[in-house]
Amino acid sequence: MTTALLPWSKFLICALLIGLAGPVLTRSGDAIARLTGLSRSWIGLVLLATATSLPELFTGISAVAAAGAPNIAVGDALGSCVFNLLLLVLLDALSRDEPVYRRVDQGHILTAAFGIILIGFVGAFLLIGRGALDIRLGHVSIYTPFLILLYFVAMRAAFFYERRAGTIAFTGEKGTETGLAGAVGRYLAAASIVVGAGVWLPFAGLEIAEVMGWRASFVGTLFIAAATSLPELVVIVAALRLGAVDMAVANLLGSNLFDVLVIAIDDIAYTDGSLLASASPAHAGSAFAAVIMSGIVIVALLYRPGARFLGIIGWISLSLLVVYLLSSYAIYLLGH
Template structure:
């Protein structure tokens, strides 16, 4: 194996592991700090924990955009949204049927699906800074709606009853978690871009597959664990909440930091990015329709969702292979012998 490829793979794995542990530490520390400061549990659940579930995607996409790799950042958002509603939800449904609460249908399902459509529309024409600002305003409005509803993720797992968190300890935990998450994001992006270069893949393809799966691993692990324990009440709501933050918060970050490169992502004449966005919309809208019509995901539907994810990876690879073959043919035509 090429040494550069081996190093890139190690960087990807190390970045994913560091992201997972550091993001957990950041959310735990931030939730406890907010408790010390007498912040409402509703706000902690809606804002801090909600933000924390998408911290890996947000920071990876921000780092990628800041490095000029906007296509990788966009691919990460698109792939993560697809993975949450196919790979993660499908894996959980294979273990135990997943019911969808009516409150989730009326709130998170509508907001997450709308956010995905708005994000896709913005990406299709290229996210400008002002559109990033619009996405941020929509995110604030969504958070306000969730806070007003009073139905948010519980904070019990972060703040134990009877134990008073200490300001110094939680400040250090939060800082280390934040630094570790940023560091993990940088390492993962560096490894992913090196892999793309070595294999001749488009960075968007690496973002929508390898990076997206890596940043979705925390959701996969926690969701499968919850399904195994029979704690399925919050699974769909949490995944939809993650997609909501991905589409609006991460989309806003990309708009602020990477607007110059977004147009070339879809304006280069390549069909792969458009296929990825279309597939994301099909999965998000399809899941929304399934939730409203069935209100439960059985094992058969879980297997179907996993099949959808495999089909997406196969489609992304086929599109990338076609693009690579076309590029090679063009180079051969220009440079004889």
């Protein structure tokens, strides 16, 4: 019993540290938005999405470089994409006045669409990037530079869209230099806590998989992905309390873009070959689930449904929940 409890204790400690840093990230991000004049959506897309995705980054690098666990790395990144979209269900349930899809700007459609493109490519590469199509530059897959380029194209497009929309004006309420420095300092301090906990997560995950007899791909997709998505969970709840719903949604969708960049970085850190060729093709199921869920979100942002299922969540959120549950069950059955 003690042997089984130890890895779970490590896992829960890491998850607790990550969860505690979330509110600090939100408050400091909101302060930076006010002090620099940047929009909350842009802060959510860039600063918060980057910070809350740091666990996936360092968990992935640690998994491939130290633990030799490519399935943990890929499962964590893609599982986090699915889990981030699931968090929209919680955001919708907590938005009691009206469905969350009616409260946010339709500009998030651009980020969601780029998410479909990036995650869809990862899913395709997981299936076809093997055998004769496993083309490498050294130990790095030839598809990795493409993913990195596409990520920066997406961020550039989002920046110019926000600027055209007038939400990036750099003329908002200004604060003192000390105030901005303090906000940035708190942001960096919270981010460092997230990094430290993220480094230890893959080792705890591997121990859990061994003790419980579970597949590493399932552990990476479900448990580690949920833990490394705790910052997103805490951030969206805190943002909702601040009335910054656009910041919350931008954080979730922006984190999905960053998670694809994480996979590319993990491939560079993985010296035993191509990461996507070494990982289980079952992870493509998570990628395509994230693509389907992103498509559902786009429908919601365009259609803006008002009806709620049992007065709690709308049919859009119910659809997201069903896709998440089915994909989790599929990765459990098909994972190695």
